[in-house]
Amino acid sequence: MRERPILFNGAMVRAILSGAKSQTRRAVRPQPSIDASGNFCWNGINFGQDTAGRPLSKTLASQLPCSRTGRVHCPFGKIGDRLWVRETWQQVHPLQVAAGRYSHEGRAGIPGPPPVSYRTIYRADGEFRPIYMLGGEPWPYRSLTPFERNGMQSFVDDPWWNPSIHMPRWACRLVLEITDVRVERLQAISAADAEAEGLRKFPFEESHAWAWRDDDRCGHASPTGAFRSLWTSTGGDWAANPWVWVISFRRLP
Numbered sequence: 488m489r490e491r492p493i494l495f496n497g498a499m500v501r502a503i504l505s506g507a508k509s510q511t512r513r514a515v516r517p518q519p520s521i522d523a524s525g526n527f528c529w530n531g532i533n534f535g536q537d538t539a540g541r542p543l544s545k546t547l548a549s550q551l552p553c554s555r556t557g558r559v560h561c562p563f564g565k566i567g568d569r570l571w572v573r574e575t576w577q578q579v580h581p582l583q584v585a586a587g588r589y590s591h592e593g594r595a596g597i598p599g600p601p602p603v604s605y606r607t608i609y610r611a612d613g614e615f616r617p618i619y620m621l622g623g624e625p626w627p628y629r630s631l632t633p634f635e636r637n638g639m640q641s642f643v644d645d646p647w648w649n650p651s652i653h654m655p656r657w658a659c660r661l662v663l664e665i666t667d668v669r670v671e672r673l674q675a676i677s678a679a680d681a682e683a684e685g686l687r688k689f690p691f692e693e694s695h696a697w698a699w700r701d702d703d704r705c706g707h708a709s710p711t712g713a714f715r716s717l718w719t720s721t722g723g724d725w726a727a728n729p730w731v732w733v734i735s736f737r738r739l740p
Contacts, residue, residue: 491563493570494651498700500574500611502685503661503738510683513563515670515730561668561732570736572661573654575610583615584608607658610648617646667735674728681710684717
């Protein structure tokens, strides 16, 4: 069993947390191609043609799932491997963590006296509260409200977040176990699989109701339409219809 990192945006993190997301699709790199002789090729492997002289794309689809062949390996792992989720995060003063918000111990802080250990939080759960400081001290006093008469007027720092790509393993809160790996064309996604990508249906709409963003009040007529919007939001090309890894997973406690 191996662990590998995988990036998700805030909306998809929330979908994983709610149990709505159990699949993700990632483009196969490099993309398969047809050579000058009409053979189906991928990553230096020639899958040839069938008896009718057609490129063996179906052979690729049956052999790419890495848990069942030694020829091709999915870069995200095989069944039973784990993915630790990288998401946008930050370490903040305990005063900045609202009551009821999830956090865990960070690795930064103030040596004091008195010492303060920072907490690790995640942008998918919302913004964090700004705090103010009383300047002119080695370790300035922190407060949630400014007391101007005491000179407490400035933020400790402008609120900012660490990008997901810079998240270390110790800061991760979500670990996923791969339950299935397969490959297919992007546009071959079914409505059920599109829904498993973490899409949701607005309860007050009968049509144009599917969406992946929390702030999308227009939505799409089908889960597949909403997934297309999700795919293109990451810079993906829907019209190119690339081969994609289809990774199913479950969230570990």
